[in-house]
Amino acid sequence: MRVHVADHPLINHKLTYLRDKRTDSPTFRRLAEELVTLLAYEATRDVRVEPFDIETPVGPTTGIKLARPKPLIVPILRAGLGMLEGMTRLLPSAEVGFLGMVRDEETLQVSTYANRLPETLTGRQCYVIDPMLATGKSLGIAIDYLLDLGANDITAVCLIAAPEGIAYLEERMAPHGVPIQLVVGAIDECLNDQGYIVPGLGDAGDRLYGVV
Ligand code: URA
16 A cells, blocks of 8 residues: 655645644634645546647647546545545546445444445546544445455545554555555544544544534
8 A cells, every 4th residue: 555645834734723623613624625635636646647639729739638437536424525525626527426434432343324336446546535544444444345346546535544544454455456545644643542543633524514
């Protein structure tokens, strides 16, 4: 698994305000969106393109355009929804699939309650978005769904990751032999006993949408 930490002063500035517990939900949502757009720039560095002939007002030239099939963006609900707008802003022609997952706060086990993905993903570049890579279980399950549908080019985009989650994913993905790319804004210190990233930002879903 290739791990890329998008270390940039603007990303760190926005992450600092995102982490701050005084930041209210509307500001949190705006910052998350802005951050994703910056991370998406890194995550799409290898997006597939094809030549495209055009005429400028001065003469003909060959540029590029995004290749078919269209990329697929998969937010992991609910917190991944907070990253969708920022991602589609950069990839407006992408299609969007959905995976809904919930974590049992006692056992930290993850279960899937919604799965809306294309029938096949052969040849498609997939971008999974989830703000917090904590234990790595949700992302591991999500990537397994994509692999089962034939995906062989998967990038996960997360705002913050824990070293434990990255190690877990690396081990879980190794047998598949499919190159997986992980783009994150920061790698934090560790997970606490409740499975929260330290220092992290708390519960991303709650901070985006309130405690429901
Ligand atoms: N999910 C969150 O929203 N925050 C964490 O710190 C870990 C998992």
